[in-house]
Amino acid sequence: MRIVVTNCNTTQEMTEEIVRGARAAAGPGTTVTGLTPAWGPESVEGWLDSYLSAAAVIDTLRTYDGAYDAVVMAGFGEHGREGVRELVDVPVVDITEAAAHLACLLGRRYGVVTTLERSRGQIEDSLHAAGVAQNCAVVVGTGLGVLDLGDTQRTEEAFVAAAVQARDAGAEVLVLGCAGMTGLQRLVGDKLGLPVVDGVAAAVKLAESLVNLGLTTSRAGSYAKPLPKRRTWRPGAKPGPGAGPGPGSPGPGV
Amino acid sequence: MRIVVTNCNTTQEMTEEIVRGARAAAGPGTTVTGLTPAWGPESVEGWLDSYLSAAAVIDTLRTYDGAYDAVVMAGFGEHGREGVRELVDVPVVDITEAAAHLACLLGRRYGVVTTLERSRGQIEDSLHAAGVAQNCAVVVGTGLGVLDLGDTQRTEEAFVAAAVQARDAGAEVLVLGCAGMTGLQRLVGDKLGLPVVDGVAAAVKLAESLVNLGLTTSRAGSYAKPLPKRRTWRPGAKPGPGAGPGPGSPGPGV
Amino acid sequence: MRIVVTNCNTTQEMTEEIVRGARAAAGPGTTVTGLTPAWGPESVEGWLDSYLSAAAVIDTLRTYDGAYDAVVMAGFGEHGREGVRELVDVPVVDITEAAAHLACLLGRRYGVVTTLERSRGQIEDSLHAAGVAQNCAVVVGTGLGVLDLGDTQRTEEAFVAAAVQARDAGAEVLVLGCAGMTGLQRLVGDKLGLPVVDGVAAAVKLAESLVNLGLTTSRAGSYAKPLPKRRTWRPGAKPGPGAGPGPGSPGPGV
Amino acid sequence: MRIVVTNCNTTQEMTEEIVRGARAAAGPGTTVTGLTPAWGPESVEGWLDSYLSAAAVIDTLRTYDGAYDAVVMAGFGEHGREGVRELVDVPVVDITEAAAHLACLLGRRYGVVTTLERSRGQIEDSLHAAGVAQNCAVVVGTGLGVLDLGDTQRTEEAFVAAAVQARDAGAEVLVLGCAGMTGLQRLVGDKLGLPVVDGVAAAVKLAESLVNLGLTTSRAGSYAKPLPKRRTWRPGAKPGPGAGPGPGSPGPGV
Amino acid sequence: MRIVVTNCNTTQEMTEEIVRGARAAAGPGTTVTGLTPAWGPESVEGWLDSYLSAAAVIDTLRTYDGAYDAVVMAGFGEHGREGVRELVDVPVVDITEAAAHLACLLGRRYGVVTTLERSRGQIEDSLHAAGVAQNCAVVVGTGLGVLDLGDTQRTEEAFVAAAVQARDAGAEVLVLGCAGMTGLQRLVGDKLGLPVVDGVAAAVKLAESLVNLGLTTSRAGSYAKPLPKRRTWRPGAKPGPGAGPGPGSPGPGV
Amino acid sequence: MRIVVTNCNTTQEMTEEIVRGARAAAGPGTTVTGLTPAWGPESVEGWLDSYLSAAAVIDTLRTYDGAYDAVVMAGFGEHGREGVRELVDVPVVDITEAAAHLACLLGRRYGVVTTLERSRGQIEDSLHAAGVAQNCAVVVGTGLGVLDLGDTQRTEEAFVAAAVQARDAGAEVLVLGCAGMTGLQRLVGDKLGLPVVDGVAAAVKLAESLVNLGLTTSRAGSYAKPLPKRRTWRPGAKPGPGAGPGPGSPGPGV
Numbered sequence A, B, C, D, E, F: 001m002r003i004v005v006t007n008c009n010t011t012q013e014m015t016e017e018i019v020r021g022a023r024a025a026a027g028p029g030t031t032v033t034g035l036t037p038a039w040g041p042e043s044v045e046g047w048l049d050s051y052l053s054a055a056a057v058i059d060t061l062r063t064y065d066g067a068y069d070a071v072v073m074a075g076f077g078e079h080g081r082e083g084v085r086e087l088v089d090v091p092v093v094d095i096t097e098a099a100a101h102l103a104c105l106l107g108r109r110y111g112v113v114t115t116l117e118r119s120r121g122q123i124e125d126s127l128h129a130a131g132v133a134q135n136c137a138v139v140v141g142t143g144l145g146v147l148d149l150g151d152t153q154r155t156e157e158a159f160v161a162a163a164v165q166a167r168d169a170g171a172e173v174l175v176l177g178c179a180g181m182t183g184l185q186r187l188v189g190d191k192l193g194l195p196v197v198d199g200v201a202a203a204v205k206l207a208e209s210l211v212n213l214g215l216t217t218s219r220a221g222s223y224a225k226p227l228p229k230r231r232t233w234r235p236g237a238k239p240g241p242g243a244g245p246g247p248g249s250p251g252p253g254v
Helices: A012-025 A047-062 A081-087 A095-104 A117-130 A146-150 A152-168 A184-192 A199-212 B012-025 B047-062 B081-087 B095-104 B117-130 B146-150 B152-168 B184-192 B199-212 C012-025 C047-062 C081-087 C095-104 C117-130 C146-150 C152-168 C184-192 C199-212 D012-025 D047-062 D081-087 D095-104 D117-130 D146-150 D152-168 D184-192 D199-212 E012-025 E047-062 E081-087 E095-104 E117-130 E146-150 E152-168 E179-192 E199-212 F012-025 F047-062 F081-087 F095-104 F117-130 F146-150 F152-168 F184-192 F199-212
Strands: A002-007 A031-035 A070-074 A092-094 A110-114 A136-141 A173-177 A196-198 B002-007 B031-035 B070-074 B092-094 B110-114 B136-141 B173-177 B196-198 C002-007 C031-035 C070-074 C092-094 C110-114 C136-141 C173-177 C196-198 D002-007 D031-035 D070-074 D092-094 D110-114 D136-141 D173-177 D196-198 E002-007 E031-035 E070-074 E092-094 E110-114 E136-141 E173-177 E196-198 F002-007 F031-035 F070-074 F092-094 F110-114 F136-141 F173-177 F196-198
Touching: A002 A012, A002 A047, A002 A199, A012 A031, A012 A070, A012 A199, A047 A081, A047 F047, A047 F081, A070 A081, A070 A095, A070 A199, A081 A092, A081 A117, A081 F047, A092 A095, A092 A199, A095 A110, A095 A117, A095 A173, A095 A196, A095 A199, A095 B095, A095 B199, A110 A117, A110 A152, A117 A136, A117 F117, A136 A152, A152 A173, A152 A184, A173 A184, A173 A199, A184 A196, A196 A199, A199 B095, A199 B199, B002 B012, B002 B047, B002 B199, B012 B031, B012 B070, B012 B199, B047 B081, B047 C047, B047 C081, B070 B081, B070 B095, B070 B199, B081 B092, B081 B117, B081 C047, B092 B095, B092 B199, B095 B110, B095 B117, B095 B173, B095 B196, B095 B199, B110 B117, B110 B152, B117 B136, B117 C117, B136 B152, B152 B173, B152 B184, B173 B184, B173 B199, B184 B196, B196 B199, C002 C012, C002 C047, C002 C199, C012 C031, C012 C070, C012 C199, C047 C081, C070 C081, C070 C095, C070 C199, C081 C092, C081 C117, C092 C095, C092 C199, C095 C110, C095 C117, C095 C173, C095 C196, C095 C199, C095 D095, C095 D199, C110 C117, C110 C152, C117 C136, C136 C152, C152 C173, C152 C184, C173 C184, C173 C199, C184 C196, C196 C199, C199 D095, C199 D199, D002 D012, D002 D047, D002 D199, D012 D031, D012 D070, D012 D199, D047 D081, D047 E047, D047 E081, D070 D081, D070 D095, D070 D199, D081 D092, D081 D117, D081 E047, D092 D095, D092 D199, D095 D110, D095 D117, D095 D173, D095 D196, D095 D199, D110 D117, D110 D152, D117 D136, D117 E117, D136 D152, D152 D173, D152 D184, D173 D184, D173 D199, D184 D196, D196 D199, E002 E012, E002 E047, E002 E199, E012 E031, E012 E070, E012 E199, E047 E081, E070 E081, E070 E095, E070 E199, E081 E092, E081 E117, E092 E095, E092 E199, E095 E110, E095 E117, E095 E173, E095 E196, E095 E199, E095 F095, E095 F199, E110 E117, E110 E152, E117 E136, E136 E152, E152 E173, E152 E179, E173 E179, E173 E199, E179 E196, E196 E199, E199 F095, E199 F199, F002 F012, F002 F047, F002 F199, F012 F031, F012 F070, F012 F199, F047 F081, F070 F081, F070 F095, F070 F199, F081 F092, F081 F117, F092 F095, F092 F199, F095 F110, F095 F117, F095 F173, F095 F196, F095 F199, F110 F117, F110 F152, F117 F136, F136 F152, F152 F173, F152 F184, F173 F184, F173 F199, F184 F196, F196 F199
Parallel strands: A002 A031, A002 A070, A070 A092, A110 A136, A110 A173, A173 A196, B002 B031, B002 B070, B070 B092, B110 B136, B110 B173, B173 B196, C002 C031, C002 C070, C070 C092, C110 C136, C110 C173, C173 C196, D002 D031, D002 D070, D070 D092, D110 D136, D110 D173, D173 D196, E002 E031, E002 E070, E070 E092, E110 E136, E110 E173, E173 E196, F002 F031, F002 F070, F070 F092, F110 F136, F110 F173, F173 F196
Antiparallel strands: none
């Protein structure tokens, strides 16, 4: 099985870290390919970044020629999910919803620990649209920016502090609300004695599950194929079909 | 990986059918063992049956000596899930929630097609407690009893008719709301052009996912271990520890 | 009028205390009979206990030969209510919902004070299913186990502390969230100046009200009679009809 | 026990019919006194009427010198309830909420059948504020005005037709959404085989229950006593205390 | 354009202050007329006052002979809105909903700061009925009565403290929850750096918007004209038509 | 006052029609400038188009040098709103939310009539995020594509048919769910006798209202300024500040 993982930002190192996490979670027969958008923000923090990212990620998949069996979208709380579902014929799993789905199986209420406070609204909206917001007790920010996550000591402390807040608000399970936090999972789980779900790993397992069961996005209603029409993906450019040989590639005309 | 699948009723043939479905969905390294309660109702239709079933299923697992890595509970809309989460140390996935979780990934709204109308309330409550009710457009009954499902022709017609109702109510994805409906999945999917999720298959994949990621039920808060106390599981009996060697077996004292 | 009160656990002393509370609330022409399950847990704390209790309570009523006009179920937050509604032809009132119904008439928001924190989820779910969760401001645990309630001093302090928490969360009325707390009602009411509703008393009055108005459970839809089928209530046993002479007794075949 | 029942309109015949219904429901030791406002609308249909009625009913109680132990407010979906709770020291039960509370005990979903379609919004809002809207499947209008209810034949047909609509929308229990419909209860129940709850009867039983349990409105928060201040209840009038000897009478200064 | 602003109480000074605020917000071609009810409470604090106020305000408009193009109702959280919509043919905007509508455009969550804690319930209900409660993070009371607002120093301190509470609860925008707080807007905005919406000003702009767009209340369903019938607006009086020459005046028969 | 109206697609004719509608609604001192994105889809139908549109609209405003006092976003149900709120310092009003806000003032429930059925989900999500979904009775599609709207006869019939559906579902007010439907407002209003709100006109009035009251987007929490960072808005391009002289122009660094 071939899974394509899309980073939501243009930072290649982050794509690599995400791919490492995805590979660690993937089953024996699964290959993971990371895609970094050629344009967009270097990190996604807030709505402006998120909408820019959504278009760039869709464009990245639209023009990707490789073949794949599923898409994992690695932007926690970021937009684009439904657009990619329209675009490709294979299952699409976003790490936000994926983490929440698994968390619901592990406790009665879960909490999300993310980077900046300002992302809270986007995450809440994303969980709501995905239909899994009900059992989310709280979304807590650590005050760290995405690109600050390199400072391990500070990151760990901030994350543990936020996790304690989430637990006190009723969370029995924690979700790591950022693709770049993958490594923190074990640390926090050990300190607090709570299961911690990493979105990238969760999304890989859910994508594998859907592919193995022969299930893919419904074309009835919301996620019908994009209508053929003129779309200019950047100033001065012409619409290009981007048709690839693989089952996941979008058809021409988008 | 060893998955134990519990039937919710005492009908051995149904356990066998469920096990066949579970095995078809399971990954290469997964073994599936079906457990049929030694007591309880021969089919579960309504709350009285469901509560009787819940106690019998818990008792079945409590006294089961085999080792296992995950539990799949195969009773659509039936009670017991949270009690089993308290009892065992391994992940527990119920087919009701499992089907809903995967359905949410495939369309904006899903619908459930089940046997009797009277089960609607239980299914709605079960989806609500699991945190995945929001995107459920409708639960439709076929008017068939669980044990009528043998009459293939009638079952198929009733199921397709109910599926059409669900689609018209906004469902973009269908869920088979009964463990015994597994074979109908392909038929209905073909006729309506909608993805159809089978709960047993979905639960097997989710259980495998949790085990592979090293995740299990949170012990903080809701699903703490049962407190040690006197419990009589049947008139005249004494509490028995039921301790088994496997990781999934409950400890003594329940 | 003859009211049967079912204790949810096997502890005879608790049945007696509940019956005392019920009798204190009952009108002049009402007789109260307490039923203690012959099997099940000695106290109910958590979901496993609650499902075991639900089956045992249903079995208790199924095999009870006395005549009665209404059932009061005395397990706060415990399961079984809907199954008993299917079983018997007379009104069934559970103390959880009963307390909430009366509390709604006394203030804009009510709060529940219960024993262990782990019961919170069950109580919330029970209030939700009963349709009276909306105005519940909070469910607070005292940290006491059901069987600790004998230690009066500690119980009182813990209960008052939890009641203060509930008030601070917006509760204008308190509900005693445990059948064994009946005696605390006056104490807490006096200390906090809030009305305190005891579920057993509330359920007795509601049961009397329904009987006096000639109302009983609807058989349309959810709470239809249990279907005739093979049910084994315990290993090795055969299904036996519990048909009794009274109006409340279930018919044969369950 | 002395219950005062307030009609929401100035039509004396309707007060008498309500009092007959209340007396039929009341227990042996209960006396029922009907109060007809001296001002206000002759029937209440819509918000303008309802607000006028609310003030008139409050004024009626404010200036009533009799003693009483509880107030039943007989205007289905009409305003005023919370204001009366502030005014008097005895329990206050409104027929809208009362019917819904009992209906919740009899089935999983209830429906309300009322007079004019335009009342639907008020009834929905009233049930919501009372905390019992969740399990209301639907509110259906019969198209009849309050004062048309005298035409028995037409009333019965319209009511049965609306009741069928409610049942088809999922109602397992019906509520009579108008104080003047009391007599229809048996007819509709017989035709449809559903329990039918009459608000006046329900409110009387709930009021008796609260009085018997020694419970009354919480003064903490929402329903604190009205603050002493200048209030003119009609042009040219001066505020009068209206203090009466009974426990239900409001104190001076309102 | 002619806007009539109705004060909810009988205090003329407050009407004048409200009119000053309304005029400051009004566009160049707009005239503002303040109406003070001839009866009712001198300030509105709690439900009893609010229902009395609702009837008095409706009566004031019913008997007002002037012509007008829109009504602004200046009682924060007070009743009457829907009744006035039935009565007049011109747009009606209540300051509670108006402030919330504009606040929703300025941030993801807003908070309301009001006078007494006891008003919280009414404000929450009013926002809910208006359809704008969802993004309200919190309603906070200052502990000040309406008529205490003259003490500027104390008012300012109490208001800023409550505003801080609202911000900490997630409010990104503040709403002044009392018609008499208009002057505080700038102060609090400056101290906290949050936008502060004043309901009177917001309502004037929304009323102007509706008039300019030629929009007025729908007569279909909820806000149909009051039915012609006998209504006595005060003891001993006879119903009199309040027909005036202007477009806003109610027709005869109410 | 200078209002910039952004079309969500690249079709210049549609921008012009929108600008005509905006000018018709604008007050005497207001100038309206239409902006057509230089890239993006020629019409927006579905999520893929919507996310592409969101990025293109943000880019359009980011690089626009003119001065302006408010932004109106003319894409019904389309994304981008929150990103533009981060970007500019002036008020931002989206036509989806604007229509809903005014509709809430005109009736108890409103309905949206839009082009394709597939847009329903986006519109529902957009109303939810804006906090005004509660009173939306239904969103109905006409089956027409955005670019089909030129065929007047067919458009009118489809729109009236959909409006009837919305009314039957409880809508007392209608919202035109597409920027290109502006001309239909009078026709449908006349045929059905319901107020019809056009989003463009509503947004212009709300934008004027906010500017006149000196209110703008809160910077606390959700809509803080975009963080300075590397953003590539198209392949091969470098980030450009786009700083303009006007108050609405975004600062450098985005």
